[in-house]
Amino acid sequence: MTVKVYERILDLFEAEGINTIFGIPDPNFVHMFHLADERGWNVVAPHHEASAGFMAEAVSRMTGKAAVCIGTLGPGIANLAPAIMCAKVENSPVIFLGGQRARITEQRVRRGRIQFVKQAALVEPSVKYSASIEYADQTDEVIRNALRTALSGTPGPAYIEYPSHVIQGDLDVPAALPPSAYRLVDQTAGPERVAEAVELIRAAKQPILLVGHGVHTARVGESVRALADALACPVIQTSGGTSYIKGLEDRTFPYGFSPSAIEAVVQSDLCVALGTELGEPVHYGRGRHWVANEANRKWVLVEQDPQAIGVNRPIDVPLVGDLRAVVPQLVSALDGFTRTPSPELAGWITADAERLAELAETAPSGQSPVHPARLIVEATKVFPPDGILIRDGGATTIFGWTYTQAKPNDVVWNQNFGHLGTGLPYAVGAGVADGGKRPLMLITGDSSFLFHIAELETAARLNLPLVCVVGVDYSWGLEVGVYKRTFGQGSRETGTHWSTATRLDKVAEGFGCYGEYVERDEDIAPAIKRAYASGKTAVIHVVIDPKANSEEMPSYDEFRTWYAEGTQ
Numbered sequence: 001m002t003v004k005v006y007e008r009i010l011d012l013f014e015a016e017g018i019n020t021i022f023g024i025p026d027p028n029f030v031h032m033f034h035l036a037d038e039r040g041w042n043v044v045a046p047h048h049e050a051s052a053g054f055m056a057e058a059v060s061r062m063t064g065k066a067a068v069c070i071g072t073l074g075p076g077i078a079n080l081a082p083a084i085m086c087a088k089v090e091n092s093p094v095i096f097l098g099g100q101r102a103r104i105t106e107q108r109v110r111r112g113r114i115q116f117v118k119q120a121a122l123v124e125p126s127v128k129y130s131a132s133i134e135y136a137d138q139t140d141e142v143i144r145n146a147l148r149t150a151l152s153g154t155p156g157p158a159y160i161e162y163p164s165h166v167i168q169g170d171l172d173v174p175a176a177l178p179p180s181a182y183r184l185v186d187q188t189a190g191p192e193r194v195a196e197a198v199e200l201i202r203a204a205k206q207p208i209l210l211v212g213h214g215v216h217t218a219r220v221g222e223s224v225r226a227l228a229d230a231l232a233c234p235v236i237q238t239s240g241g242t243s244y245i246k247g248l249e250d251r252t253f254p255y256g257f258s259p260s261a262i263e264a265v266v267q268s269d270l271c272v273a274l275g276t277e278l279g280e281p282v283h284y285g286r287g288r289h290w291v292a293n294e295a296n297r298k299w300v301l302v303e304q305d306p307q308a309i310g311v312n313r314p315i316d317v318p319l320v321g322d323l324r325a326v327v328p329q330l331v332s333a334l335d336g337f338t339r340t341p342s343p344e345l346a347g348w349i350t351a352d353a354e355r356l357a358e359l360a361e362t363a364p365s366g367q368s369p370v371h372p373a374r375l376i377v378e379a380t381k382v383f384p385p386d387g388i389l390i391r392d393g394g395a396t397t398i399f400g401w402t403y404t405q406a407k408p409n410d411v412v413w414n415q416n417f418g419h420l421g422t423g424l425p426y427a428v429g430a431g432v433a434d435g436g437k438r439p440l441m442l443i444t445g446d447s448s449f450l451f452h453i454a455e456l457e458t459a460a461r462l463n464l465p466l467v468c469v470v471g472v473d474y475s476w477g478l479e480v481g482v483y484k485r486t487f488g489q490g491s492r493e494t495g496t497h498w499s500t501a502t503r504l505d506k507v508a509e510g511f512g513c514y515g516e517y518v519e520r521d522e523d524i525a526p527a528i529k530r531a532y533a534s535g536k537t538a539v540i541h542v543v544i545d546p547k548a549n550s551e552e553m554p555s556y557d558e559f560r561t562w563y564a565e566g567t568q
Contacts, residue, residue, distance in 0.1 A: 005136050005162070005169045006032040009097075010039065010276075011067055012143045015176040020044070020059050020432060022052035023070030028099030028164055032070075042432050044462070047454035049076050052424040053083020054452075055091045056430025058387045058412055064219035064324075066093040066150055073099040073113040073164075078398025082419065084126045088156035089417040091213070091277075093150035094157045095143075098123070102165040103134070123159045133162040136169030140176075148183040154277075154303035155217075157351040187304070189319035189326045191333075197272075197300045197317045198333045204298070207233045210282070213240030213415065214275025214323060215399065219410070221245040224274060226272055230334050231272070232341040234264045234348055239281040240564075250349050255282055256283040256289070256558045258355065260348035265342065266292045272300045275323055277308065279416070281562045284312040288561055302326045304363035324455075328463075359403050369543040370521045372471055373554065374394065376403035376443065378524035383408065383530070384439040388430050390422025393445030394478030395549045396471050400443060402554040424468065430439050430453055431464035433554040439532060440466040447476050453504075455501065456511040457539040467531045467538045468508075469524075473546035476499050481550035507541035518542045 003011070010032065013019075020042040025033040039045045044285075046052050050444050056069035069391050077098045101116055102107070104308045124130040129149035131142045143556060146158035177323045179185050199367075201207060209228050215221065225247050228235055234250040235245065253261035277430040278285040286294065302323055309318040319326050360381070364371035374397050383389065383406035383452045391397050391413035412430050414422040423444045447471050459466050476496045483493040504517030512542040516527040524542060531538035553559075 002170055002172050005139050005171060006167045006175060008139050008171050009143060016147060016179055017065050018068055019157050021068045023351045024049060025109060026072030026076060026099065027167035028072050029070050029147035046458045048452060049058050049079035049158025050082045051452045051455050054092045054422045054425035055429030057087050058426040059433040060094055061217045061412055062430050064217060066095055066147055066316055068095050070097040073101055074117055077119045084123060084157055086417045086419045088126050091155045095146055095150060096157060096159045098159060098161045100161050103418045104164045116520040120161050121307060129158045130157040131160055133166050136166060136171050139171060144182050161500055174302055186325040187321040188329050189321040193317055193319055194329055194333045197319060197330060200270055200298050200300060200317060201231060207231045207269045207270040207272060208264050208268045209233060209235045210271050210273040210276060211241045212238040217240055218275060218323045220323045220327055223331060226331045227327055230331060230338050232339040235263050236264060236347060238276050239532045243411045244409055245407055249407040253352050257555050258352050258543040259330040260352040262289050264348055265289045269296050270298045274302050296327040315399040354446055356405060360405055365521050368519045369545045370550045372399045372544045373403045374521045375471050375542055375544055376400050377405055379443055379520055379528060380404045380406040382525045382528050383441055386439055387439040387455040390423050390427040390430065390440065390442040393448040395553055398553045398559060411527050421446040424452050424455045427466050428459050431466060434462050440464060442468040446470055446472040447478060453507060454538060456508055460512045464537055467528055469542060470504050470541045471542055471544040473544050475503060475546055476497055477549040484550060488526055496544055503541060504539050505541040514538035516540050
């Protein structure tokens with residue numbers, strides 16, 4: 001069949017189950033956008049290309065597939081830079097398509113060319129794969145290699161550039177191949193290694209599952225639950241893996257922030273690590289809480305990238321393969337084996353439930369402005385049971401780790417890169433991936449919310465059931481704390497404050513959203529309920545205590561231990 005290059009690109013993505021594209025419909029891409037819309041794709045044009053990239057990343061996290069984002073030549077690619085870097089550090093397989101001027105223009109010896117820079121060389125260090133479609137008949141091989149590279153080993157982004165004269169080229173090609181015809185899918189681990197892992201599991205007295213970011217982005221919760229049931233063990237969350245797997249909520253504890261998690265780690269004689277790089281936030285699996293009992297603890301690591309094995313710590317049994325294939329393989333090899341839960345497990349479950357109840361009871365209340373701990377408690381107490389939680393912000397997120405009362409099955413936030421401002425675009429992307437069916441709640445600080453506040457219009461246009469709960473201290477709260485600890489109380493906090501006249505609820509109303517202004521903690525939950533009932537995208541502006549926000553961050557000492565070499 002004869003097709004245009006832009007049509008073939010859509011065919012190749014559709015073969016991967018991709019049906020969403022984000023970007024601003026510049027002339028380079030209008031034909032692709034128009035055809036995608038005709039085919040029933042989700043075609044989303046936000047207000048900034050960085051937001052488009054973050055939205056695509058959220059779709060990838062929510063679907064377990066690659067995602068697609070476009071940026072026009074020059075400034076469009078420049079605007080994509082933060083999203084590209086974020087996707088690299090967050091291990092997100094986003095395919096970024098970049099337009100470019102015709103190669104005859106690029107190769108001229110000229111000065112003063114409009115909207116032009118040699119952008120591939122600028123992008124290349126931040127992606128796993130960078131290529132250009134120079135000729136129409138390269139389309140299949142380049143798109144497929146981008147997908148192959150982005151989804152193999154440790155996932156990550158790819159960049160594909162095509163000059164403006166190529167996208168309108170004609171191709172005579174057969175139907176697009178399924179993924180299994182051109183790349184490795186559902187890679188299982190070797191049976192000998194699986195047998196070794198089963199032997200360790202059967203012998204363990206105090207096993208734990210260490211569940212990371214990859215478990216949720218690969219969408220393997222159901223099979224991980226089956227493994228957890230067979231082991232009858234606690235589930236320890238890494239800071240990147242804070243979604244709760246259905247059916248395991250009561251025995252899932254956040255590493256470092258729950259005494260139950262710490263006790264389970266210390267007493268463990270086997271750690272089965274899934275979807276985690278064993279990075280700084282878990283002290284590489286060998287420092288801090290892991291030191292005790294290290295000599296008696298065995299490790300099983302399921303890892304797609306063989307080059308990651310043994311880098312951060314020795315591993316007794318590496319299972320190299322795709323989580324989506326290896327975890328079911330492990331469950332099957334256990335052949336119905338189920339451990340008797342250790343006597344300590346029930347105690348850890350009770351202790352953690354009591355911890356959360358005590359935090360809800362003791363978080364400072366009755367003050368105005370609202371204490372940030374109480375903001376988290378009140379907001380998460382009315383979090384919809386089937387909702388998607390999005391986190392953003394510095395101090396706000398640190399309070400959230402400790403005080404949240406909800407146990408969502410989907411949490412989206414920027415853990416590895418720490419990129420502020422991703423929350424609102426992530427919320428839009430998650431809502432698009434979900435089809436706008438489940439309620440979304442973004443809990444964020446005002447600093448991070450202001451990064452991409454224009455995307456409120458995008459959320460409203462898409463009619464997403466999103467409530468943004470914004471803790472407003474009119475400052476860079478985390479940075480104010482740094483000033484105070486560095487220079488002492490009363491120090492001059494340069495560049496960290498802005499006008500208390502800022503009213504984010506009024507901004508929301510200007511975008512056609514629902515807005516409420518809250519100064520008392522008892523008003524937070526009712527405002528959130530009214531916001532969901534409005535049927536509109538909403539913003540709840542909650543004035544929080546700036547002193548508490550900068551000086552009373554909970555578990556801050558634990559957070560500081562993440563910087564393992566003391567470089568910050």
